[in-house]
Amino acid sequence: MYQLNLAELSVAEFLNQYWQKKPLLIKGGFKHFVDPLTADELAGLATEEEIESRIVSCVDKQWDMQTGPFEDFSEFGDKGWTLLVQAVDHWHPLAAKLLDPFRFIPNWRIDDLMVSFSTPGGGVGPHLDQYDVFIIQGEGKRHWRVGMPDSNLQQLCPHPRLLQVSPFVDCIDVITEPGDILYIPPGCPHDGISVENSLNYSVGFRAPAQKDLLTGLADHLIDNDISGQRFSDAKRSAATSVGRIDETDLNQIQQLLQQLVADRNQLPHWFGNLITRAKHELDLNEPDPHYGEDEIAEYIDEGSVLSRTGGLRCCYYQQHNDSDLLLFINGDQITLPPDELLTAQLLCDNTELAAAENRHFISSAQRLLLLTNLINQGYWYFSE
Template sequence: MYKLNLDIAQFLKDYWQQKPVVIKGAFPHFEDPISADELAGLACEEEITSRIVVTQKDNWEVIQGPFEDYDNYGETHWQLLVQAVNHWYPDSQPLVEAFRFLPDWRFDDLMVSFATPNGGVGPHIDNYDVFIIQGEGQRRWTVGDNTPQQCRGGNPNSPLVEDFDPIIDMVLEKGDMLYIPPGFPHCGETLTLALSYSIGYRAPSQQELVSEVADYLLDKNLGQQRFTSASEPTNPGIISQDHQLGIMSLLSQLAQDPASYQVVLGKLLSQNRFELDICEGEEAYSIDDLQDAFEQGAGVNRIGGLKVLRLEKDAQSRLFINGEIYDLPNTPETMLAQLSDHVSFDCETALALCEHAEVQQLLLALINQGLYYLSDEEEA
């Protein structure tokens, strides 16, 4: 269990998406949820996104995983990064739980890095919020102000930026945490062998929203309304300002219609960027199997990283799970809240939920799809 030593209300008011901050001792008595060897083992797997960054003079080389061995990289100047560790390593989930004061739809993944002395990824800017928790070892972090930055070496395609004047320059030790909002340049330099944990939060871009809206309209054969006008310009070769605004208002009408945007948002925000560790069984469970398992003391858990979301003031009674819609027209709002707010249920809670036939069928379907799994009661 990880308890975050943070005044959450003050953090949300003064820092969240506004400015970076270091919280010393954010996790008192912090214990690494994964070892360097276990992390290296995950990076051997084809389906897990990993990379090694090698620090060279004024440059950084990126090698994409999977990796069979690490002997060629030496004892300094490199860093291993593994994405979505929470999907594949259940013991890391309690660290993620410490940050659920922020909504699940924003959460991206838990990235874990193992770095040798002088290892790092170079000065860069992220387009997401990140909490960096220091595990074993020490890393020095510098963070610059949210001002325009030059790409490294004048190369517009470089993910790196030129060196910056720091507004934060701090060595993080075990249990310390650094928060960085989008747009602030930062750079980490490893001082000793170190494990670090990055909890990332993303919001959709305009490109992603427009793409999702377009796909939805095409799939459902909607969005057929066309522009009409009451007057025309006198010059044939001009697009009048009234016509410009009128045409673009067709998009704003969609954005103001819940029937048009709620499905789009629910599906988009419940998806994951990284592959999930689906745990589908060899044989499908029946209702009787499920009931018997709960009566024998089994609980039920979500797989790591799975998002179960509901929309406030939704036009329908439903959940959005992993980009799919699950209609639950007869399920009370309180049960929808239970299902979306909790990642696990003990046997007694599961039995109570299954007294509602619609929820029972939902849990059965999710277990048979490998999105939920039965667990010992102490795991739930």
């Protein structure tokens, strides 16, 4: 539905020249852009308890931030504020289509689609993020300034829940129009101020920190009751100071930890589970009553189309062609036989499965059972 236009750049050239290196204005990145939702629809999402939303405003140079759900927007006036709604792709199937053109980056790196509505003068102030983002201009216009990473920038906190940066030198200064796209790498300061009522769509990417990875590994070890090797010191010499931690002991502790992290037998299991867990609530609609396998087969025979629930994270891993396939869906692992690569690819590489693709799942009882279970969990649903 949305086709990314990189002008004279190929995807490979974009990745080589810009990805995580420098910002880029993609003028007319989406030709003849049509907003997938309206400002009123976005406001409607912000009234829901389970959807994360916030409003950032600045009046007389005084910054404020309030978190949703919101019942009334009239108190904010007609200028100087921005409504931001996280994970809109979880709740709005048409908006979720905006993620598809950016899937030249692996699924596990894609975070969510944040959508913002700003009144004239609205923005969140100059700031930087620790992840890549594509910002798509929808309805209206916005004045953007983007700079390169600068270690001299200072963090500012004009409000207890707002983190901004000191003034920066820009390398991009532009007023974006519908269909324009800004690519901003991690650490690049940027500031967007709405010229008129406007919508923006931010496609964010995950960049797990070492802390998050180690926490995920610790959770995996606890959940699976894996203790690993214990410290041992059969060649210990008598201590000259019993209160001292010496370098030999620290080296051995470090080696124990490194061996744990370096275990490639465990790595795909805990990482796959960690990286496919939803960060925001999913709009799961579990069918009631559950479908039987014969009903699923009948729908597929009739040519029905399957859609994946917005925000559902799916990845797979196969070390060798003759090794089992590990399929990860929403933090759970499903082990498939080595020859089921196409099954894993269909489920992970597509957000919609056409009638011809669905027939793959009725060609074996095991595939049909797998698909039935996924549909009954609300992960996939018949859209036609």
